[in-house]
Amino acid sequence: MPQDIPIQNVYYLLCYAWDKLDVAGTIDVSAEDSQTLDDLFARVLINGTDYLVRHGFDRDYILEREKTPKLRGRIDVGASMQRQTWRQGRMVCEFDEFSYNVLHNRILRTTIEQMLRCSRLDHKLADQLKQKLQLMGEIESIVLTKPLFRRVRIHRNNRQYRFLMSVCELIYDSLLPTENQGESRFQNFLREEKAMAALFEKFVKTFYSRHSDFEVSAPHLHWSQDGPRESLDLIPRMETDVALESAERQIVLDCKFYKEAFKAKGTASARFNSNHLYQITAYLRNAEREKGWSNVEGILLYPAVAQNFRHDLQLDGYRLQIASIDLDQDWTEIHHGLITLLEA
Template identity: 35%
Template sequence: MIPIQNLYYLLCYAWNRLPEQEQWLTSEATSFHRPLELLGRVLLMGTRRLLRQGLRQAYAEREEELGELRGRVLLETSLSRDLLRRGRAVCTYDELGPDTPFLRVVLGALAQVSRARQVSASLRQELRAVMRLFPADLPPTPLSSHALRAVRRTRPVGHEALLLNVCELLHSSALPEPAADGRTRFMDFRRDERLMAQLFEAFVRNFYRLEQRRFRVLSETISWQAAAEEPGDLSMLPAMITDTTLEAPDRKIILDTKYYRAALRPRYDRQRLISPHLYQLYAYLQNQKKPPSQHLEGILLYPAATREIDLRYTLGGHPVRVVTLDLNQPWPGIAADLLKLIE
């Protein structure tokens, strides 16, 4: 299980933020015992910063029964209520204010975490206190896939993007069945291999993007070196998209991350590599188009769980390394191991 402090670093890089940008939390992370406490504290401190900077305002559409005309009159609704005879009408108009989908979602996240028994009573009180700093008429939006997608489409950046990432992770770790008292229950998302695989992949890619300058770092779509009698048949081939590609004029590394409990599986009383992972990396290497002067290699990277390994092969003429990364060691060791991997 990844220690909470290392989980904090993993999330920072997965969300494309240097830990130094959130230095206020680095020393606190060791005191948390559950991932939910970490997320709740990030949500709290991020919201406080948002309030200090001033809430971003936007135009929101209002619909209201008024005694004077404003904006657009909803004639059918007004007639059905017999309002015009009384000198009133239902109008829709745009009003500038802090009522935005983003702030409603943040309020919804604050409300859910503030009711969770899995966080300390002091943190719940702090979350409720910061909620009272929002306008009283701003309603919270409960976290849902639909609400989060709507906010994501607005393409928030900077600090708002960080808070949206927290909200999305909270939603992913919320259990579908509430507690008996109606409170939202959250699981330890470190046990969700699918979710952790996504975070681990983004963590590794963004770590290299932020912490080294030799390679250009990207996720690359590789074209099949294939032909077909019917050109349209080529579109039926599966897409090849790398987790992380590190590219320099003289060297190119295809790095595939796999978040599995073990890098080896028992077969016929022997431990062997997971064949689909190796086949996938081999396909990436064999379908590369590169300059003759560029050295091409592949890396399969696993988190170290039951056993640490460091295996080196030459496959199809390309060096391939299968290696584990110990996420239980102190953070400086993790960072050093990642940088050493691409030396």
């Protein structure tokens, strides 16, 4: 697994994983400008907010509740009597207000505020983020929680927020408080194997959806099984990463974001990871049985380790490629390598 994936490649991985390639070229994340994840995400927030300023922040009707001398909407008589607001010439009213203070705008504002607490953030980028806050007027901050992101409703008229909300959620997941009060730092998710495995898998699936003639899916496969229901219910189903299907070929591709594609015992020479081989052959056997894929083949795909490799062999009667893709190279080379992998 590459120890240091270039920041601009991280950005492209995220764009593919979130299926937002339309924004990939709108933000300058060249190596000389973005040296850290802090800087990368700051640039995304700056450019995203600039876009919203030019095209208009989203607005919607939200329910407001306040004491007011001017009656509007629904009068909460009970609350007004309990608080005796009528003595002040006011009543508690509830009414719908067409406002910029919608949830996705509040999440964006709060995320920018949190980014400004990052101790390693480039000072020029911090100044630009502060300028964006000044443009957000009536939009209020909000206490961020993980479930809050699930409440955001993205539709055709505010689809420009989809990528920004994904970035905001990733920032929320990655920020950690420091010993210095009011400061935060990024937990480098590039070092988190589980998070990177999920990102790598989504990237590969979306890449082939965009750049191949195959029908791309991720089907669940079932074992050939028989026995009591209470026993069968305990058998896990097989969840493939990527399946590629055309009239001529069927491929099951398993993404393996591991530090080592090979294993060695004692002084023995390195060998392919046997667990990975067992898994992919099980997928192939059951895809052949369940989906009727008579010529199914498999690919085990790893991020580059010590060196690039590509092995093409027959295993248990199935064609199997075991290959790597170097995420530390120029993006055009990554693109070419993945396309070449599917060449018969």
